[in-house]
Amino acid sequence: MRRDFRGAAEGSGTVSGEGEVPQAIRKLQPGKLVIASHNEGKVREIRDLLAPYGIEPISAASLDLPEPEETGTTFVANAELKAMQAADLSGLPALADDSGLCVEALGGDPGIFSARWGLADPGIAGLEPVTGEGRDFDLAMRRVNDKLEALPEGTSRAAHFVCALALAWPDGHVEWFEGRVDGTLIWPPRGDRGFGYDPMFVPEGHERSFGEMNPAAKHAMSHRADAFAQLVAAVF
Numbered sequence: 001m002r003r004d005f006r007g008a009a010e011g012s013g014t015v016s017g018e019g020e021v022p023q024a025i026r027k028l029q030p031g032k033l034v035i036a037s038h039n040e041g042k043v044r045e046i047r048d049l050l051a052p053y054g055i056e057p058i059s060a061a062s063l064d065l066p067e068p069e070e071t072g073t074t075f076v077a078n079a080e081l082k083a084m085q086a087a088d089l090s091g092l093p094a095l096a097d098d099s100g101l102c103v104e105a106l107g108g109d110p111g112i113f114s115a116r117w118g119l120a121d122p123g124i125a126g127l128e129p130v131t132g133e134g135r136d137f138d139l140a141m142r143r144v145n146d147k148l149e150a151l152p153e154g155t156s157r158a159a160h161f162v163c164a165l166a167l168a169w170p171d172g173h174v175e176w177f178e179g180r181v182d183g184t185l186i187w188p189p190r191g192d193r194g195f196g197y198d199p200m201f202v203p204e205g206h207e208r209s210f211g212e213m214n215p216a217a218k219h220a221m222s223h224r225a226d227a228f229a230q231l232v233a234a235v236f
């Protein structure tokens with residue numbers, strides 16, 4: 001299976017490797033596109049973003065596609081494996097995303113394990129299990145804050161969200177894009193909008209947390225918006 005790794009974020013127009021062979025980014029033609037996510041909210045958001053480009057989004061759930069295990073060690077790797085599996089199984093181009101929060105003073109944690117930090121028993125060394133079940137972002141935020149509080153006073157509370165998007169075709173070609181938004185973590189969390197770590201994240205240059213902003217304001221500056229802008233500029 002041929003794999004062409006190139007993110008627009010890395011500088012478009014070349015594929016790294018011997019000789020830096022120039023290669024055009026593959027364009028996405030109007031037609032069906034599988035959204036390789038089982039998260040209905042995400043599928044809806046992506047459908048809206050793609051509406052102007054003659055794309056007919058199809059959800060992975062409606063095709064009964066399985067959710068692959070996210071075994072990658074980076075956001076891009078996980079987005080790629082989700083998109084590639086969906087393209088392979090459906091015979092159609094497929095788009096997947098993978099996202100999370102990276103805290104500078106925690107060496108980039110929770111990173112690709114952002115969702116797992118909300119599990120009562122995340123199975124991650126250094127994260128104590130608690131009683132209870134399911135995902136709880138209050139718990140995830142508290143774990144992040146506890147880790148920061150355990151560091152020397154004055155430790156930076158800088159963090160960023162990352163969103164990797166991978167667009168795969170059935171022949172194994174992949175294009176990927178990585179978006180990012182920088183900010184600071186506050187405590188206690190503020191606001192009840194958004195999801196995940198939004199209430200404890202204040203984006204750079206702003207006063208309100210993502211949890212306090214209206215969704216349109218967040219979507220105009222988020223890591224996901226950044227990645228989508230790159231994708232749209234490159235493949236349409």
Ligand code: IMP
Nearest residue numbers: 097098099100101114115195196197198
């Ligand atoms: P996934 O890519 O759907 O697996 O999301 C990973 C996790 O990262 C989510 O469950 C959230 O914990 C976190 N995350 C990703 N994007 C955002 C965001 O925009 N706001 C808050 N948390 C986010």
